[in-house]
Amino acid sequence: xxxxxxTGATIVALIAMTTTTPSATADGTGGLPVQASAPxxxxxxxxxxxxxxxxxxxxxxxxxxxxxRVHVRADGRVGKQTRRAIRRYQSRxxxxxxxxxxxxxxxxMKLRFAETIAARMTRKAxxxxxxxxxxxxxxxxxxxxxxxxxxxxxGGDHQGIDLFAACGTPLVAASPGTVRTRKHQSRxxxxxxxTGTPSGEDEVYMHLKSRSPLSVGxxxxxxxxxxxxxxxxxxxxxxxHFELWTAPGWYAGGRPHDAxxxxxxWAARAGNPATSGS
Ligand SMILES: [Zn+2]
Numbered sequence: 001x002x003x004x005x006x007t008g009a010t011i012v013a014l015i016a017m018t019t020t021t022p023s024a025t026a027d028g029t030g031g032l033p034v035q036a037s038a039p040x041x042x043x044x045x046x047x048x049x050x051x052x053x054x055x056x057x058x059x060x061x062x063x064x065x066x067x068x069r070v071h072v073r074a075d076g077r078v079g080k081q082t083r084r085a086i087r088r089y090q091s092r093x094x095x096x097x098x099x100x101x102x103x104x105x106x107x108x109m110k111l112r113f114a115e116t117i118a119a120r121m122t123r124k125a126x127x128x129x130x131x132x133x134x135x136x137x138x139x140x141x142x143x144x145x146x147x148x149x150x151x152x153x154x155g156g157d158h159q160g161i162d163l164f165a166a167c168g169t170p171l172v173a174a175s176p177g178t179v180r181t182r183k184h185q186s187r188x189x190x191x192x193x194x195t196g197t198p199s200g201e202d203e204v205y206m207h208l209k210s211r212s213p214l215s216v217g218x219x220x221x222x223x224x225x226x227x228x229x230x231x232x233x234x235x236x237x238x239x240x241h242f243e244l245w246t247a248p249g250w251y252a253g254g255r256p257h258d259a260x261x262x263x264x265x266w267a268a269r270a271g272n273p274a275t276s277g278s
Contacts (some may be wrong), residue, residue: 058101062113066101069109104253122246122257135222136263136270137205138229138240140169143276145239151258159256160204160243161263163274167209167238169229173220174203174266180250182212188241189233192226193250202250204243207235 058066060076067074070085083099090097093108103121106114142165148154149162173194180195180202190208197203205212209230214220231238244262245254267273 058117062111063101065111065113066106066109069111104248107253118246118255122255134174134262134266135172136266136272137171137174137226137242138163138165138169138272139172140165140229140272141275142169142240142272143274145237149239151256151260160206160241161259162239162241163263164237164239165229167228167230169238170225171205171208171227171229171240173222173224173226175199175201176221177203177219179212179214179216179218179220182214182216184211185233187234189230189235190227191233194220194226195249200247202243202245202247202252202254204241204245204250206241206243207231207233207239209238 063076063078064074066086067076067082070082070089072081072085078101086101086105087097087099089095089109090099090105095104095108096102098105103114103118106117142163144150145162145164148158149164150158151161152158175194175197177194177197179192181191181193184190188206190211191204191206192208192212192214194203194205205226207230208227209232210227212227214224214226220226229238229240235241242259242263243250243256244259245256248254
């Protein structure tokens with residue numbers, strides 16, 4: 001990557017994520033994102049793993065905006081000086097030190113176009129998920145709920161989508177990844193968060209009937225059983241509350257978005273469309 005010659009018009013912004021809290025230990029990579037081809041040992045709280053999960057292109061003027069924030073000559077190119085200045089900025093703001101204007105950094109800089117880029121990446125991730133190895137998580141008949149069960153309903157408070165199915169219906173991981181969280185919470189009930197998926201998104205499964213058999217750090221394949229549909233926590237009727245979060249993930253800097261298009265693609269491929277509801 002170091003030898004890569006960047007054209008004047010564009011640079012590549014990489015989103016990097018870690019499976020644990022981003023920290024100064026990312027510096028062990030020399031500040032550059034590295035591809036984690038082999039999963040770290042799952043037996044212990046492993047050192048942070050950094051993965052390049054998506055790439056977008058910045059225009060020359062966007063690059064200039066970044067350069068102005070880090071106080072280097074704004075020529076629209078990312079050279080050594082710019083990378084060094086970005087690293088300094090990331091260091092100061094306690095961001096992952098990549099030396100690249102990734103989404104986390106663009107947001108840290110409060111640049112307006114960061115959200116445009118975030119939206120573009122979300123669309124790309126959804127497309128990747130739809131064409132990727134994802135499987136529909138409910139292994140049985142299911143249906144949509146009413147108005148209060150869609151994404152961003154309840155005045156924006158509902159961060160997922162509710163899919164209703166009989167209590168006890170098996171649930172599987174939709175995508176391959178690693179268990180980030182497995183807990184019980186008063187509202188979510190028994191829940192599981194899968195991270196490190198091919199799209200870079202975190203998947204959240206709530207209201208499981210009982211504690212998931214998975215443990216934090218477990219690797220899952222698409223289709224690995226994660227529990228059963230239930231109504232633990234604050235739930236009216238047995239359902240899966242499912243959330244998709246953009247990288248770097250669930251309450252780790254990512255944002256929830258509407259999982260419905262992705263779920264529909266998975267359901268269609270599984271030949272398991274909604275039986276009713278909207
Ligand atoms: Zn819900």
